[in-house]
Amino acid sequence: MELSALALHVDLAGRTVLRGVDLSVRPGEVVGLLGPNGAGKSTLMRALAGQTAHTGTVRIGERDGAALLPAERARLMAYLPQTRVIGWPVSVEKAVALGRLPWLGFGAKPGPRDLDICREAMAVMDVEGLAARPATELSGGEQARVLAARAIAQDTPVLIADEPASGLDPAHQISMMAALGTIARRGRAILVSLHDLTLAARWCDRVVLLRDGVVAADGDPADVLDAPMLASVFGIRAHIAQLDGRPVLAPVGLADASRLVDAGGAR
Numbered sequence: 487m488e489l490s491a492l493a494l495h496v497d498l499a500g501r502t503v504l505r506g507v508d509l510s511v512r513p514g515e516v517v518g519l520l521g522p523n524g525a526g527k528s529t530l531m532r533a534l535a536g537q538t539a540h541t542g543t544v545r546i547g548e549r550d551g552a553a554l555l556p557a558e559r560a561r562l563m564a565y566l567p568q569t570r571v572i573g574w575p576v577s578v579e580k581a582v583a584l585g586r587l588p589w590l591g592f593g594a595k596p597g598p599r600d601l602d603i604c605r606e607a608m609a610v611m612d613v614e615g616l617a618a619r620p621a622t623e624l625s626g627g628e629q630a631r632v633l634a635a636r637a638i639a640q641d642t643p644v645l646i647a648d649e650p651a652s653g654l655d656p657a658h659q660i661s662m663m664a665a666l667g668t669i670a671r672r673g674r675a676i677l678v679s680l681h682d683l684t685l686a687a688r689w690c691d692r693v694v695l696l697r698d699g700v701v702a703a704d705g706d707p708a709d710v711l712d713a714p715m716l717a718s719v720f721g722i723r724a725h726i727a728q729l730d731g732r733p734v735l736a737p738v739g740l741a742d743a744s745r746l747v748d749a750g751g752a753r
């Protein structure tokens with residue numbers, strides 16, 4: 487099921503945060519949403535998830551996002567927000583099983599298929615070993631993995647994840663991105679925001695660069711993430727290499743070295 491946005495516009499506290507954003511995420515692809523702090527990535531994701539007032543159109547498959555009831559939306563789209571502190575004093579196993587709620591009848595308990603889906607989600611996020619632990623007592627990265635497992639367990643055609651890799655160690659960042667790729671190959675449409683350019687370049691099928699609430703570029707990571715674009719959108723110089731046919735990007739300085747304040751100048 488395709489997720490698409492047409493001419494999305496969001497004003498917050500009298501400021502325009504998104505101005506005319508067009509976006510599509512097709513089934514089978516992982517699209518990386520990139521951009522500097524404040525570019526509007528979280529706002530865009532919240533608007534797509536129906537959590538921020540906007541003008542313009544959001545479509546999930548044939549459905550108009552504005553017309554969806556919350557229960558319908560929860561069966562079409564999982565949304566993993568950026569803030570990832572677990573407030574529910576339940577076991578990790580139960581926290582992940584909450585992802586199945588949209589699929590259960592009122593008061594119904596998870597059945598064997600629900601439990602299988604939860605087990606697989608816990609395995610891909612490597613939280614099986616934490617199953618019996620109170621979710622509130624986990625480290626930041628562990629809580630982030632539990633919430634990602636919960637979103638994966640929701641098993642929706644569309645998954646939106648706001649910086650799911652932030653705070654994860656490198657191995658878990660890689661397994662998280664690999665898991666998103668596997669889920670996409672099963673026909674899901676996945677939109678993921680990231681700050682790590684190499685992670686985006688290696689694991690996303692396409693990247694969308696947002697700058698000041700406008701799409702600055704949209705395409706194959708190898709085409710989009712070049713030196714001029716990195717300088718103009720992020721204000722950085724990066725060492726760009728190729729590995730396994732994919733770009734590896736290491737930020738090495740600011741495009742405008744005069745912005746360095748008392749840090750020894752450009753290196």
Ligand SMILES: Nc1ncnc2c1ncn2[C@@H]1O[C@H](COP(=O)(O)OP(=O)(O)OP(=O)(O)O)[C@@H](O)[C@H]1O
Nearest residue numbers: 498499503521522523524525526527528529530568
């Ligand atoms: N509730 C709000 N009220 C007013 N302004 C807001 C609100 N939420 C976000 N903004 C502003 O909207 C702009 C976009 O914020 P947003 O959180 O979407 O950026 P982002 O690209 O996700 O940034 P980051 O990489 O830091 O997470 C920022 O300038 C921010 O200050």
